[in-house]
Amino acid sequence: MKSDIILLGHGSGGKLSHQLLDDLIVPTLSGLGLRDQNDSAVLTLPRGRLAFTTDSYVVDPIFFPGGNIGDLAVNGTVNDLAMAGARPLSLSVGLILEEGLAVPDLKSILESMRAAAERAGVTIVTGDTKVVPRGKADKIFINVSGVGVLEHDYDIRGSGALVGDRILINGTIGDHGMAVLAGREGLELESDIRSDSAALNHLVADLVRELGSGLHVLRDPTRGGVATTLKEIALQSQVEITLNEPNLPVNEPVAGACAILGLDPLFVANEGKLLAFVAPDAGDRALEVMRNHPEGEKAAIIGEVTGEADGRVRQRTAIGGLRAIEMLAGEQLPRIC
Amino acid sequence: MKSDIILLGHGSGGKLSHQLLDDLIVPTLSGLGLRDQNDSAVLTLPRGRLAFTTDSYVVDPIFFPGGNIGDLAVNGTVNDLAMAGARPLSLSVGLILEEGLAVPDLKSILESMRAAAERAGVTIVTGDTKVVPRGKADKIFINVSGVGVLEHDYDIRGSGALVGDRILINGTIGDHGMAVLAGREGLELESDIRSDSAALNHLVADLVRELGSGLHVLRDPTRGGVATTLKEIALQSQVEITLNEPNLPVNEPVAGACAILGLDPLFVANEGKLLAFVAPDAGDRALEVMRNHPEGEKAAIIGEVTGEADGRVRQRTAIGGLRAIEMLAGEQLPRIC
Numbered sequence: 170m171k172s173d174i175i176l177l178g179h180g181s182g183g184k185l186s187h188q189l190l191d192d193l194i195v196p197t198l199s200g201l202g203l204r205d206q207n208d209s210a211v212l213t214l215p216r217g218r219l220a221f222t223t224d225s226y227v228v229d230p231i232f233f234p235g236g237n238i239g240d241l242a243v244n245g246t247v248n249d250l251a252m253a254g255a256r257p258l259s260l261s262v263g264l265i266l267e268e269g270l271a272v273p274d275l276k277s278i279l280e281s282m283r284a285a286a287e288r289a290g291v292t293i294v295t296g297d298t299k300v301v302p303r304g305k306a307d308k309i310f311i312n313v314s315g316v317g318v319l320e321h322d323y324d325i326r327g328s329g330a331l332v333g334d335r336i337l338i339n340g341t342i343g344d345h346g347m348a349v350l351a352g353r354e355g356l357e358l359e360s361d362i363r364s365d366s367a368a369l370n371h372l373v374a375d376l377v378r379e380l381g382s383g384l385h386v387l388r389d390p391t392r393g394g395v396a397t398t399l400k401e402i403a404l405q406s407q408v409e410i411t412l413n414e415p416n417l418p419v420n421e422p423v424a425g426a427c428a429i430l431g432l433d434p435l436f437v438a439n440e441g442k443l444l445a446f447v448a449p450d451a452g453d454r455a456l457e458v459m460r461n462h463p464e465g466e467k468a469a470i471i472g473e474v475t476g477e478a479d480g481r482v483r484q485r486t487a488i489g490g491l492r493a494i495e496m497l498a499g500e501q502l503p504r505i506c
Numbered sequence: 507m508k509s510d511i512i513l514l515g516h517g518s519g520g521k522l523s524h525q526l527l528d529d530l531i532v533p534t535l536s537g538l539g540l541r542d543q544n545d546s547a548v549l550t551l552p553r554g555r556l557a558f559t560t561d562s563y564v565v566d567p568i569f570f571p572g573g574n575i576g577d578l579a580v581n582g583t584v585n586d587l588a589m590a591g592a593r594p595l596s597l598s599v600g601l602i603l604e605e606g607l608a609v610p611d612l613k614s615i616l617e618s619m620r621a622a623a624e625r626a627g628v629t630i631v632t633g634d635t636k637v638v639p640r641g642k643a644d645k646i647f648i649n650v651s652g653v654g655v656l657e658h659d660y661d662i663r664g665s666g667a668l669v670g671d672r673i674l675i676n677g678t679i680g681d682h683g684m685a686v687l688a689g690r691e692g693l694e695l696e697s698d699i700r701s702d703s704a705a706l707n708h709l710v711a712d713l714v715r716e717l718g719s720g721l722h723v724l725r726d727p728t729r730g731g732v733a734t735t736l737k738e739i740a741l742q743s744q745v746e747i748t749l750n751e752p753n754l755p756v757n758e759p760v761a762g763a764c765a766i767l768g769l770d771p772l773f774v775a776n777e778g779k780l781l782a783f784v785a786p787d788a789g790d791r792a793l794e795v796m797r798n799h800p801e802g803e804k805a806a807i808i809g810e811v812t813g814e815a816d817g818r819v820r821q822r823t824a825i826g827g828l829r830a831i832e833m834l835a836g837e838q839l840p841r842i843c
Contacts, residue, residue: 176837182729182775183834187738206742207663208586208725209559211656219556222546223598223651224634229642249545261560263649265602297561301841305564307642312600314560314651319548328541388545392519401524405541438519497520500513504638 180300235363517637572700
C-alpha cells in the first residue's frame with residue numbers, strides 16, 4: 170500500500186482499487202490469487218438444506234475491549250448461521266470505508282476477520298469494497314453474509330418452542346454491550362469488562378448431535394438483549410415464558426456498571442451467547458454439553474416455557490415476585506454491533 | 507409506521523425495530539410472516555454448484571434518472587451471480603439507514619427492490635437493518651448478497667479468455683454513470699440520459715444454453731467501465747485484447763455529455779451491460795441471442811483476443827491507429843454505484 174490512509178480513488182474500481190485489493194484486502198482475508206477473482210464465488214457444498222444470512226456491523230468504537238468490528242462481524246454472521254442448526258461454511262465481506270480511514274486500522278480489522286474465520290472453520294470467499302467521502306460514513310461499516318449447510322432434518326426455529334421446554338444460556342449476559350460502552354470516549358467503566366464476541370458454531374454442532382429433535386429453538390440475544398429475544402420467541406411460538414432471575418449469570422463488573430448507569434443487563438447486547446429451548450428431559454444433557462465448551466463454562470438453565478399464551482414473558486424475581494418483560498423500548502445503546 | 511422519519515430507536519433491536527420491520531420492511535421486501543422470521547433463511551436449492559456474491563451500494567444521489575439505489579442493488583447482485591453462469595435464486599438485504607431518512611423515500615426504495623427482484627425471478631429471503639446517527643452515513647447504504655445455482659458444468663470466469671475469442675457487449679456504454687452524474691445537484695446535463703440498470707440473468711441463461719462451452723468469460727463493466735473490466739480480464743487470462751473503437755455502441759446524449767465533461771465513455775460505469783468472450787465460431791450466434799432480448803437490442807461485437815500476452819489492451823481507433831488502454835487511474839466519478 171502506497172498510501173497510509175484510504176483515498177476516494179480506492180473505491181473507483183480502477184487502478185487504486187486494484188492496488189488496495191491486491192496488496193491488502195484479498196491476501197489478508199482469503200489468499201485468493203488474481204486469476205481466481207470473479208464477481209461470484211463458485212462453491213461445491215455438501216448435500217443438505219442451505220442456510221443463508223446477512224448482517225451489517227456499524228459498531229462504535231471500531232476497537233473495543235475484547236474485540237473489534239472485524240471479528241465481531243465474522244462471529245456475528247457465523248452465529249446467525251449456527252442458530253438455524255447449520256454448519257457455517259463460507260462468508261462474504263462487504264466493506265464501506267470512509268475516506269481518510271487509517272490503513273493500519275483497516276489492516277488490523279482484516280487480520281482479525283481472517284483469524285476469527287479460521288477459529289470458526291469458515292472461509293471468506295467473496296467481497297466488495299466501497300469508499301465514500303469524509304463525513305459520509307463513520308470510519309468503516311462491514312457487511313458479512315454467509316452460507317452454511319444443514320446436515321440433519323431437524324427444524325430449529327423461533328416458532329418451535331413447546332410448553333415445558335427448558336431455556337438455557339451458555340454464559341454471562343451483557344458483556345458485549347457494556348464493553349462497547351466502556352470503549353467509548355469519556356466513560357470510565359471497570360477496565361475488566363470485555364466483549365464476549367465468539368463463534369458458537371462448534372458448541373451448536375455438539376448440541377445438535379447430542380440433543381437431536383430435543384433441540385427446539387436457538388437464538389443469539391444480540392441487540393435488545395436476552396429480554397427482547399425471549400419476547401420474540403414467545404410471540405413466534407405463541408407461548409408464555411417464565412424466567413428465573415436468580416439463575417441469570419452476570420459478571421460482577423457488568424452488574425456493577427449496569428447499576429451505575431441504570432441499565433438492566435437483561436436488555437444489553439451479547440455477541441457470544443445463545444438461548445436454547447430444549448425438551449424437558451434434555452435440559453440436563455444440554456447443560457452438560459454447554460459446560461464442556463470454553464464458550465459454555467458458565468451455562469445455566471434460566472427459565473421454562475410455562476404455557477400456551479399470546480407471547481408473554483415473565484420474570485420471577487429473587488424475592489419471589491413476577492414481573493412482565495417487554496421488548497426494549499426506544500434506543501438504549503446505539504451502534505452496539 | 508408511526509414516524510415519518512427514521513429514528514435512532516429503529517435500530518435498537520427492540521420495539522421500534524420490530525415496528526419498522528413488521529410494518530414496512532418485511533411486508534414490502536418479502537411478505538414473510540412473523541412466525542417465519544429467523545436469523546437465517548433455510549433454503550432447499552436445486553442441485554448444482556452454488557454461486558455466492560456480495561455488493562454494497564452507496565450511490566449518490568439515491569434517486570437518479572432511470573432508477574434508484576434499491577433496484578440498482580438488486581440488479582447489480584443478480585448480475586454478479588449471472589456472470590458466473592448461475593441462475594440467481596435468493597437475495598439478502600442489509601440496510602444501513604441514517605437517522606432522519608424520510609420513511610416515504612425508504613418505502614419507495616424497498617418497493618423498487620421488490621419489483622426488481624420479481625422481474626429477475628429471485629426472492630429476498632433474509633435481511634438486517636441498522637440505524638446510525640445523523641451525519642454518520644449518507645441517507646441509506648444497501649448491501650445485497652445473493653446465492654444462485656450453476657445448472658451446468660461449464661467454467662465461465664475471468665481467466666477463461668482464449669486467443670481468437672470474439673468480445674461482445676449487449677448495448678450502449680456509459681449510460682449509468684452519466685445518469686447518476688445528471689442526477690447530482692448543479693449539473694445540467696441532457697435530460698434524456700437514463701441509467702441502464704437492469705437484470706441480465708435471463709439473457710445470460712439464453713447465452714449459456716445456446717453457446718455451451720463456447721462461452722468463456724462474462725463480466726459486467728460497472729465501476730471503471732468497459733476499459734477497466736477488459737484490462738482485468740486480459741490480466742487474469744494473460745492475453746492481449748484489441749478493441750475496435752468504431753464498433754462501441756454509445757447513445758448520442760451520453761457521448762455529448764462525456765465530450766463536454768472531458769470523460770471517456772469507455773471508463774464510465776454501466777449497470778445493465780455485460781461483456782462476453784466467446785469462441786470464434788460462436789460470435790454470430792451470441793450476437794443473435796443478445797439481440798433477441800430487450801436488454802440486448804444494440805449488442806455488438808466490439809473486439810477480439812489477439813494474442814497471448816501480459817494483459818495488454820489496445821484500442822483500434824476510427825482512423826486506424828492503435829492506442830493502449832489502462833485501468834481507470836484515480837477517481838473519476840465517486841459513488842456511482
